[in-house]
Amino acid sequence: MKAWLRPGLLAVCLAGSLGLGPAHGQAPASAAAGEALYTGRMPMTGKLRGHEVALPAQVVVCSNCHEAGPSVGRSSAAYAPPLDAQLAQRLSRRQGPPAAYNAEVLCKVLRTGVDPALIVLSQAMPLFEISDKDCASLWHYFLQRPPGGKAPP
Numbered sequence: 487m488k489a490w491l492r493p494g495l496l497a498v499c500l501a502g503s504l505g506l507g508p509a510h511g512q513a514p515a516s517a518a519a520g521e522a523l524y525t526g527r528m529p530m531t532g533k534l535r536g537h538e539v540a541l542p543a544q545v546v547v548c549s550n551c552h553e554a555g556p557s558v559g560r561s562s563a564a565y566a567p568p569l570d571a572q573l574a575q576r577l578s579r580r581q582g583p584p585a586a587y588n589a590e591v592l593c594k595v596l597r598t599g600v601d602p603a604l605i606v607l608s609q610a611m612p613l614f615e616i617s618d619k620d621c622a623s624l625w626h627y628f629l630q631r632p633p634g635g636k637a638p639p
């Protein structure tokens with residue numbers, strides 16, 4: 487190794503060990519993080535359209551409404567459509583023209599309540615303050631879920 491390279495290399499090693507690298511504190515988007523957001527293990531901020539005040543974090547947990555189960559209202563059917571790999575398919579939703587989701591569109595839906603076919607979702611679906619990274623994590627997670635709602639083991 488050439489002698490002049492060493493100080494630079496040392497600086498890189500130091501920066502790495504001091505946690506100054508670009509990855510520090512910035513875990514990349516992942517399906518695991520997406521699952522934590524979906525199930526409420528990681529809290530999210532959401533409110534009803536037209537309202538200023540955020541709803542309690544427990545109320546805006548995606549799986550509360552998007553997952554069938556005894557905790558959901560009066561019946562065992564899910565209150566809201568399943569969130570799984572089918573989102574990536576060009577399908578007609580809410581009688582609109584066929585359109586597919588992607589990570590970017592998912593962010594837009596969560597922030598504005600407007601779906602990929604430009605149809606406004608019902609007010610029951612909260613609007614979220616969500617980072618691009620968290621949207622991407624949710625998207626990775628949904629792509630992993632086979633249609634029918636069951637996550638892989």
Ligand code: HEC
Nearest residue numbers: 545546547548550551565566567579595607608610611612
């Ligand atoms: C309080 C209940 C509730 C919560 C909490 C909720 N949703 Fe929804 N969501 C709905 C309802 C109801 C709809 C259907 C709206 C419609 O068809 O107009 C919906 C629709 C959607 C759609 C459109 C699905 C499709 O097939 O086009 C997406 C995407 C979505 N929600 C994502 C989420 C995510 C992600 C979270 C958590 C961060 C979440 N929702 C939390 C009630 C909820």
